[in-house]
Amino acid sequence: MKYINGKIGSRITITILGILILSLFLYRFLFFVKDSFLFFAINDLLVITTFVFLSFYLLKIIKEKNPVPSSLVLNIGLINVFIFLVIIFSEKTLNLLFSNISNKINNPGLIESLIYTLYSLIFLVITAYLLITFKELYFHKQDRGNKTYFIAMLVFLGLTSISTLLFPSPEYDFINNTFLIISIVLIVINSIRISWIAFIVKKEKISLLLLSVIILILFIFNLANSGTNDFNGLVLTNFSPSFQKFFNLILLYGAIYFSVLFFTILFHIPTAEAFDRKAKEVSSLQYFSKLITRVLDFKELAETITDITTKVSSADAAWIDLFDDKNLKIIANKNIALVDADLINQFLLESGICNKITETKICNLNKFINKSSLSEKYGSVVISPLRSYNEIKGYLIAVRKNELIFYDEDKTAISTFSDYASVAIENSMLLEQSLEKERLEKELAVAREIQRKILPVKDPVISNLSIASVFIPAFEVGGDYYDYYNISKDKFGLVIADVSGKGISAAFVMAEIKGIFESLSRMIESPKEILTQANHILKDTLTKNYFVSALYGVIDLNKGEFYFSRAGHCPAILIRDGKVTTFRPSGIGLGLTNDEIFKENLEEFKVELLENDNLIFFTDGITEAKNNDLEDFGDERFSQILINYANENPDKITNEVIKEVITFSQEHPQYDDITLVILKWNKKNNLNGDKGWQNSAPQLKTKVM
Amino acid sequence: MAEFSTSVKDKGDVSIISLKGFLDAHTAPILETNFVELINKNRYKIVVDFNELAYISSAGLGVFMAFIEKIRENNGDIKLASMNDKVYNIFDLLGFPLLYEIFKSEDEAIKKFLEK
Structure with a gap:
């Protein structure tokens, strides 16, 4: 609606303007007698009305373009050039076209009258345009309070213009002069208020300075040549004496305005640089504070910081050092080679001149002996500590080249900025840490999942044997592995192993181990042979610093025999008649050495089983569980519990052991996986072999601490 | 986690790495760096002194395995x-005494190098 209204409004304005101009023409043609007061009064009324409408129309057009002061100034300049050209050439040109037209100013014919009216109308437009432009300039970046002065000025300009018409006789000249003086005073007052200058950058100020001189000269020239004795002045006076006066007043305003403008800019230029820098500083900080609220890559952030540092200060180059353990590490550098930054670091931060500073400080490289090895002539340096939680995390450093030095304003700017930067760096690091932690946790969750999937789901129930096992994973997967093999009707196999290393890599090795033993246990019966083959495979596939400790054993259910080999694993324990026997046959861990040495040193051991014998298999997670004094749970505590509960069923025994281990180490985080497998030989409780598997119920597999 | 540190000194042809504290998966890279540096300097006669080592995990043992081949080739x-007994027990369990020479003191180990 507003838009349509505006359109209709502007159409009406144009129509009224057209009517006004037309009536001006008609009026001037119809009434040749130009000596009555009435004629001048009506004439001026028409001219003033046209001028007012014209001004409003132009105001609207200019407002729509929303121009900046410099373009307004340029417009004023162009119009002045036009007036200048008209003043110089109009008389000659018109005389050429219409012979001796200039002699008929006071007594024009029809054509002359038409031309002079047209000529005057052009000046009417120009004057209105100048007035509107001045108004826009005046109100640019001004608060409303000053409106009164401008309106007062307009009123007095108007009064001065028509005063001659109202009081033509010389005795009233004083009224005329009073109005004129008041107008000039108001013009001066209004010209002084040029607030937009401050907001222009230095470069633009300099070009405006030149422009204002030229425009000033043009205004003065135009003013000097628009008097009542000049051709231009004569034409306009003839058109309307009031308008001619008003036009002169506007030119006067222009001359005063631009001379004030010239001096204002002149006085602003020395401080322009400082102002520019402050403005840049503010906008950089604004930009930066916007930036840090976004998720930022750490590297990107560091680069932005060095970049902005060179903008907020007069620095030529900047870089950031962060403490990595106790050494400083350059994480971003702008406009300076790493080698140079490093040398300056060494000289200022490590050798003592600006060592251990806690406040932003200006240092210099005057005493730097290796100055010649720098690729640029750096001299003055500002060092600002980056801190978080009152701890210095690093430094933001800025340098200037050649003989230029830093001043206190630079120091303040860099110091302020480094406070912002500290917060941003801290945020970014925390974010990165939490992402890294999340990634690690995910990785560990995957590792635990792999481990959970490859361990047996439940313990088998077999005739002549009671079996129980417990597995408690550490937070970081420890690489414990165990499994059972139903080799044949009479033979039951078992493996327990511990992969060196932790986490996802340990989980993958476990998966490999599972595959190896699963397939070997089907093909080979001898524990020694199986471990030798496993070593052969693992020696080639494992990374050099990885190895696996393993114990593989077979129980002959018919004969009641247990035979096993141990490849670097924790010994097997036998509890018989309340006594502990530890079997530790010779054997090297899997993947540690070549087949020959491995086999040579691997023993196979055989135990004849007696009723109620307990066979215990475990990983070092039990014996190396630690209490708060970093004491190990140890073999003795372990043996004692085994003896105490030797007559219980394996389930009970495993539970008691784990209970003790947990109680012992409850104040200390579990660092390694815990695995415990107990087999009890009880031939008297003989179940029928095959049924046993079917009746097996899920048993407690893992306990969560 | 507990601290771990190493120090390296040279006695003629032989380099001695002294270990202190807890050697596990997290601290193993420190010892690895020592080995890499010695190998880069072509110093292949190395004695590792465990006198002040409180604990070693399987990852700690792995460090020795990572470099032994290269060192013996040279x-x-x-x-x-x-x-100490506890640390020795861990080595012993895995069969390391079959793969490495283990001495009661640093001097004995150095002497063994000089005999050759």
């Missing part, structure tokens, strides 16, 4: 010395 060796 007519050098890693000899282990001054282990």
